[in-house]
Amino acid sequence: MRHTIAVLVENKSGVLARISNLFRRRGYNIESITVGKSEREGIARITLEVDGDELVIEQVTKQLNKLIDVIKVSDITHDEMIERELMLIKVSADASTRSEILQIVDIFRASVVDVSPKALVIEITGDRDKLEAFETLLRPFGIKEIACTGKVAMVRHPKEIK
Amino acid sequence: MRLTGAQIVIEALKHEGVDVIFGIPGGAIIDVYDALYDSGIRHILAHHEQGAAHMADGYARATGRVGVCFATSGPGATNLTTGIANAYMDSIPIVAITGQVATHLIGKDAFQEADTTGITSPITKHNYLVKDVNELARIIKEAFYIARTGRPGPVLIDIPKNIQTATADFDYSSIEIDIRGYKPSITGHIRQIKEAARLINDAKKPCILAGGGVITAGASEELFKLATKANIPVATTFMGIGSFPQDHPLSLKSAGMHGNYAANYALMECDLLIAIGCRFSDRTTGKVSSFASKAKKIHIDIDPAEINKNVIVDVPIVGDAKIILKALIEYVQEKREEEWLSYIMELKATHPLTYADGPTIKPQFVIEKLCEIVPDNTIIVTEVGQNQMWSALFFTHKKPRHFISSGGLGTMGFGFPASIGAKVGRPDALVIDIAGDGSFLMNIQELATAVENNIPIKVVVINNRALGMVRQWQELFYKRRYSATILKEVNFAEIAKAFGAKGIRVTEKEGLVPALYSAFEYPGPAVVDVVVEQEENVVPMVPPGAPIDQIIGGK
Numbered sequence: 001m002r003h004t005i006a007v008l009v010e011n012k013s014g015v016l017a018r019i020s021n022l023f024r025r026r027g028y029n030i031e032s033i034t035v036g037k038s039e040r041e042g043i044a045r046i047t048l049e050v051d052g053d054e055l056v057i058e059q060v061t062k063q064l065n066k067l068i069d070v071i072k073v074s075d076i077t078h079d080e081m082i083e084r085e086l087m088l089i090k091v092s093a094d095a096s097t098r099s100e101i102l103q104i105v106d107i108f109r110a111s112v113v114d115v116s117p118k119a120l121v122i123e124i125t126g127d128r129d130k131l132e133a134f135e136t137l138l139r140p141f142g143i144k145e146i147a148c149t150g151k152v153a154m155v156r157h158p159k160e161i162k
Numbered sequence: 163m164r165l166t167g168a169q170i171v172i173e174a175l176k177h178e179g180v181d182v183i184f185g186i187p188g189g190a191i192i193d194v195y196d197a198l199y200d201s202g203i204r205h206i207l208a209h210h211e212q213g214a215a216h217m218a219d220g221y222a223r224a225t226g227r228v229g230v231c232f233a234t235s236g237p238g239a240t241n242l243t244t245g246i247a248n249a250y251m252d253s254i255p256i257v258a259i260t261g262q263v264a265t266h267l268i269g270k271d272a273f274q275e276a277d278t279t280g281i282t283s284p285i286t287k288h289n290y291l292v293k294d295v296n297e298l299a300r301i302i303k304e305a306f307y308i309a310r311t312g313r314p315g316p317v318l319i320d321i322p323k324n325i326q327t328a329t330a331d332f333d334y335s336s337i338e339i340d341i342r343g344y345k346p347s348i349t350g351h352i353r354q355i356k357e358a359a360r361l362i363n364d365a366k367k368p369c370i371l372a373g374g375g376v377i378t379a380g381a382s383e384e385l386f387k388l389a390t391k392a393n394i395p396v397a398t399t400f401m402g403i404g405s406f407p408q409d410h411p412l413s414l415k416s417a418g419m420h421g422n423y424a425a426n427y428a429l430m431e432c433d434l435l436i437a438i439g440c441r442f443s444d445r446t447t448g449k450v451s452s453f454a455s456k457a458k459k460i461h462i463d464i465d466p467a468e469i470n471k472n473v474i475v476d477v478p479i480v481g482d483a484k485i486i487l488k489a490l491i492e493y494v495q496e497k498r499e500e501e502w503l504s505y506i507m508e509l510k511a512t513h514p515l516t517y518a519d520g521p522t523i524k525p526q527f528v529i530e531k532l533c534e535i536v537p538d539n540t541i542i543v544t545e546v547g548q549n550q551m552w553s554a555l556f557f558t559h560k561k562p563r564h565f566i567s568s569g570g571l572g573t574m575g576f577g578f579p580a581s582i583g584a585k586v587g588r589p590d591a592l593v594i595d596i597a598g599d600g601s602f603l604m605n606i607q608e609l610a611t612a613v614e615n616n617i618p619i620k621v622v623v624i625n626n627r628a629l630g631m632v633r634q635w636q637e638l639f640y641k642r643r644y645s646a647t648i649l650k651e652v653n654f655a656e657i658a659k660a661f662g663a664k665g666i667r668v669t670e671k672e673g674l675v676p677a678l679y680s681a682f683e684y685p686g687p688a689v690v691d692v693v694v695e696q697e698e699n700v701v702p703m704v705p706p707g708a709p710i711d712q713i714i715g716g717k
Contacts (some may be wrong), residue, residue, distance in 0.1 A: 009343075010342075010343060014279065014283075014291070017280065017283070018283055021283055021284055022284075025284050036429060055470060057468065057473060057475075062466050062467035062469075063467050065466070065467070066465070067288075067343070068287070068288040068308060068341060068344045069334055069343055070343050071342050071343040145364050154595075
């Protein structure tokens with residue numbers, strides 16, 4: 001089963017390498033990893049998606065906790081949470097297809113961030129299902145490039161990962 | 163006080179109570195060595211950095227204090243790595259300080275540059291690359307704290323050359339340690355402790371498995387009280403050897419691949435397993451799915467990640483073994499499960515350790531004789547392989563920190579430098595390295611270290627002209643196809659003499675004991691080269707991957 005793990009770490013160089021090293025060495029699979037700042041100075045927040053049964057996930061969280069630069073590890077899979085990814089899609093578009101694509105963009109509440117004679121760059125955020133559905137609908141037009149952030153997640157009020 | 167980075171290193175080490183450093187200088191750590199020169203701290207010059215790391219490791223195992231080693235950048239640091247990995251696997255506290263190229267050269271493939279923190283991150287508990295001299299003192303203080311607390315382990319500090327020469331204010335005692343990502347659990351959950359006591363009180367066939375964590379925690383006395391209060395037989399892991407006196411009636415001695423019959427059978431038959439400070443390594447459990455399968459399991463360990471890692475347990479208790487056992491003893495009732503104990507006694511009586519003695523010198527004979535004649539305060543250090551297993555089996559180990567061996571990593575070449583470290587830390591003790599000829603050759607250059615510093619360690623070489631343990635596997639599992647395991651005979655007595663140590667060669671049984679006494683009485687380092695039978699095997703033995711009651715060889 002896929003788990004979402006929120007990790008607070010010291011915002012120091014080498015922390016990401018320590019975490020990826022740990023996963024490589026112990027043979028755990030990272031499905032996605034995102035890193036960014038948190039609400040506190042000097043602390044970065046990592047959102048990990050990891051595949052594994054309960055025992056594997058127990059080991060993942062414990063081994064992460066053993067890293068000195070890791071401050072807090074929370075498996076939030078079973079919590080009520082908000083999860084978002086951001087995707088940039090460059091799709092082929094000329095005069096004949098542009099308006100049809102714009103309709104899809106509208107429906108998904110995505111936005112066009114760049115227009116050129118032969119292509120559009122679209123920005124969309126949402127959970128993975130939404131992004132996948134969007135991608136499927138655009139595929140017939142010809143997708144030239146995709147860039148994706150991976151998942152960030154947050155537990156709904158009142159639980160905080162601090 | 164305004165000091166250079168190099169001076170900060172030395173002053174901080176003094177504050178930590180470091181009395182000896184093992185190491186080798188080089189271009190990128192020359193400033194630290196300059197500060198060391200008239201510091202009053204003893205320095206033991208090793209002759210390979212691996213040796214320096216093993217010396218720090220042996221020192222830490224023998225004394226319980228943090229061992230310290232120095233190396234220069236690049237090859238100096240990479241040579242340390244085997245020693246660091248060895249300490250990591252056995253949870254030994256060492257602080258390794260390495261020089262690094264100047265910060266502006268890092269990443270430029272400079273002379274003697276290696277990514278030391280990158281290389282050592284999977285084999286250290288934590289490591290640091292110092293980028294600001296103002297951070298240096300705090301980092302050193304943290305490093306010692308991390309190395310010795312919780313589950314101990316090696317910590318490496320990589321110090322670029324320009325950080326060693328830069329200056330900063332130094333006020334060590336005012337630095338407070340507060341690492342928000344590192345707060346080890348110590349006391350153990352009281353509800354879990356009471357639940358463990360209830361299981362012990364109810365058990366009909368309880369058995370203790372004591373690991374290296376008992377020794378680390380200094381919990382041998384508590385272990386003894388628990389075992390004797392409820393009359394629970396005690397098996398140890400390999401790393402747990404010495405945590406419980408092997409001459410006690412409740413002792414089952416060590417368990418595992420080359421464990422004792424009684425220990426392995428008791429673990430497989432018990433209805434309650436009380437595992438203390440151990441990590442259920444494959445060499446202890448054998449086939450893990452059938453290990454102690456009839457038993458409920460209590461697991462006391464300071465590292466939460468060890469709980470349910472290899473063996474699923476019923477009652478985990480995370481914390482310091484000494485503190486937890488102290489609390490647990492209070493809730494455990496005095497009792498004596500007669501039926502179980504008589505089964506255990508019978509196991510012990512019907513399966514003693516034996517070997518077929520003969521006219522030639524058998525390795526087991528050498529260990530037995532040693533055991534007979536050495537004084538109480540003898541520290542046995544071993545190399546890795548057959549010599550190690552015979553030393554574990556045929557010597558009666560009675561005290562913690564008196565059996566020093568590379569358990570997890572199984573590092574050939576560990577024993578000899580580790581014995582130097584042990585002797586430096588425990589000058590009162592007789593320190594004997596029981597070596598194999600294959601292992602001894604891997605760090606034999608440290609004979610120069612022992613002679614130069616007049617460290618009177620005694621090496622007893624079980625010289626079988628073979629990489630014996632691999633040869634044994636080839637004999638048993640590879641139709642005696644001795645691929646790359648038969649060695650040319652080396653005369654280690656002559657080698658010892660060439661280095662300036664005492665060397666004695668023994669080829670006849672009668673010569674053994676006089677040679678040993680003569681080595682012990684000699685005031686400096688001595689090597690007793692004992693030529694033994696080549697094809698002797700270590701038994702009992704559990705084939706790799708088999709349950710631990712499937713024992714071959716012996717009785």
